[in-house]
Amino acid sequence: MVERARRGSAASRVFVVVAVAVMALVLLLSGLLVLDAQRAARAEAEEVTHAVSSALAVTPAVVGALDGSAPADLQPFAESVMADASVDFVTIMTPDGIRVTHREREEIGRPYLGTIPARPVAATEEFTGTLGPSIRTITPVIAADGDLVGWVSVGLTVGSIASDIVPRLPGVLAIASAVLAAGFVGAYLAQRTTRQVAGDLPAGTIRDAVSSYESVRTLGEALRAQTHEHGNRMHTAVSLLELGRTREAIEILTETSRQSQALVDQVAARRDGDPTVGALLLGKAAQARERGVEWTADIAADAPRSSLSPVDAVSVVGNLIDNALDAAAAGSAPRWVRVRFTSAGERMLRIDVSDSGDGVPPDLADRVFEHGFSTKPAEAAGRGVGLSLVRSIVEGAGGSVDHASDPTVFTVVLPGRDR
Template sequence: MLVQLATAAAVVAVCVLVFVLLGVQQLRAEAETSALNIARTIAVDPQVRAAVAEISADPGTPRRADLTGGPLQELATDVTARTGTLFVVITDDHGIRLAHPDPALLGQPVSTDFRDVLAGNEVITWQQGTLGVSARAKVPIWPPGADGARPPGASPVGEVSVGFEPSSVFDDLPALLGGVAAAAGAGVLLAAIAGIVLRRRWERLTLGLQPEELVALVQNQAAVLDGVGDGVVALDHRGVVRLCNDAARRMLQLGDPTGMSLERLGIAPAILAAAREGTASAGVVVGDRVLYADAQPVRHGGRDLGTVLIIRDRTDVAALSERLDTVRAMTGALRVQRHEFANRLHVAVAMLDADRPAEAREFLGEQLHRGPVDYPVESIDRIGDSLLHALIGAHALEAGERGVRISVDPDSLLLAPLIDVEDVAAVLGNLVDNAVQAAVEGHEPRHVQIGCFSDGHDLVLTVADSGAGVRADIDLFVRSGRTAVDIDRVHGLGVGLPLSRELARRGGGDVWLISPGGTSAHTGAVFGARLRGVLGDARVDDSPDPGSAPRGIADRRDPTP
């Protein structure tokens, strides 16, 4: 406020100075103009011209006694009295005073230069004379001529000099200065009032923070917002975005949201509900990210300042959870496999103890051919990797409890081992779980068919179900901006499929919907997945073994989990 007042006072002072200078200059110009007009009036007077021409024609110097009561002296005295001038002086062509306020100086040369005037020029100046400093105008007196005009080739016969003293020139200056001072005071007063009003408004807007505190606040805010991985969105009390850091823009896929409401930005309804209610939202899929939103109301000094929305990216956590669920299922399947394998060993040992080695040999040979566990999955022998074999078997056991039969596509053939089990388990597990859910909600018979194919080092998967298919207006891989009513809960809650696609795309693959199903033939949906670089080199024994699965598959069935 002090800086503002000082600035206003400085501006007013400059304006006052300029105005005073202009006023003084105008008063000087008015005085000079008045003196010039009076001098011209006297100079063109026919009697003055005739009298001065007559005196100038006399080679001698006029006597003071003759001039004291002469017509020129009386005219000058009368003009001085009527116009308020300091002096009216009339001279001949040699600068001899013919009229002067001081009669004692009549007949003497003037104290100022008169040559320029006698050369035919009008002179306006401020000079020091016998009567002091004055604004004076000097006009030449021409010989008598037609209409008082200058005769051709004639020279001035004298001059008229009219002057005003400074005191009379600046008589109006005090009033001018008073008016300027009053205007300046009013301007400073208005600046002070405006400064007080603005100061109070700024204090209300900045919550009483001073400039130094605001600078520190901005620095701390920038450090916090740029130093955390969470997204931060600050809303005012009307729900308009006032601040959004880069992390929030990236997560919510926003451009420049400042100054816009969340509704206009197309934010997911779950996040909008959290912002309005000041609560936390469940996992929301935006693009290929799984986000959690936590809204906290902000109050200061009893005032509602708005809401701060914290956006956290939980994509990696959700992906890890998917993988852990798959690993848990595999662990259960391997536990069952180990238990079943132990039971078979007990059977073989019992046969040997009963001295029945031939039957024991036949039993072990049959187990070697059948594999470690008899999973209720048709054509599962087409899959040579033990972990994938166990994963499908584990899902088949769980699906069987829900009345869904899982089978492997008879055209499947996978001889190469997996070298990246986690992503394969997460993607396949999610697709199978969604297919089982769709089959449960579908019509009889309830089944899910899995296809496993190798394409070099790429694994290609297909998962088909017997459900009712996918609605044409639903994109299962994008859930941003849709309400809970629009979610196809038959094929999941809208989280697993986007995560599966992201896991596949991270390695250069993809997950897509091959067929939405739901046709007149009552076919369900078919999903496809390509996982790049997850297979090793296939190991196949070319020796034929009629009536049995390829040796490469049998070799992969190591009884040890």
């Protein structure tokens, strides 16, 4: 039983997530290192072929043989260069591309397979010839009088270049192994730290604990504001009675009862209303008046009760209202907050919370539901938790949450509770 709890605990999930992320990073890093090794090997091949072909193009034996001033069989010379320079082929040819030398002797006298530049300049390319795909550099051979007397092409096959990468792979493997080991150590430390904080509690239980805390916090603030407001009105009424101003005292008490009763009637009119959310709205109404914000709450009679538990329902609605009150109070007059509960059809509940605040900047609109993100000051309590928790609860219940601007409106759609 304990072992099953450990496997499903938040600490174990942290370990798995970090480990998977590290493995993905290692795979990406290994791929990049291999690609870099291939790029480096290709660059080296281009440098080698260019250097060897350039050197051969000015070698007196090659120039003399092609110029005809010192006729010679260049095949043995080309073969010795291939062996000494570790290149796959050295092809020396006439100005019109007829081979004088070739790795395969039977190809001598046949046309060169590759691009011969229109002007006597060196050029490097990848081309598929008799030896397969290769990186090759062709360089003009210029006689003493400045005439073009031939060409020298030096190349390395793609297979040879690929084989040059193999010696680099142990280094790539060592780097990848080191990163992987460091990542697993980090995953273990993250698991251990999480277990010290949360024990073996499942992730869902931790979220529920956060939701419970948020529910108690927002409901407590709402009830405190309501108690404070009622206390002020009662003290005022008592003072008026002591002064003999009975009519004014009755008006104050009647107005207090009327404002609360209007919302109570909306909650009571629903067949399956949520009394916890109703109590929250009563408290938030007092909190809005306390902060100088005009408050409107409208609950349609046919609005179904959501499938959320009372704790999660208070957490969702409370956080949305708290954000709206903060935004409205910080904005310019008129300051208002409106809350609407309506039916979205097919036993779906829609909750709209709108406010007169400045809204979310367009460049930050996609980040408002990220954990830890907030437009509030850095020292604000609970910074960046509320909307992230709202999304987690709503999506976990099979609902959706979205927001719009002008005015700012946060909309939650939730499945209704089965009767």
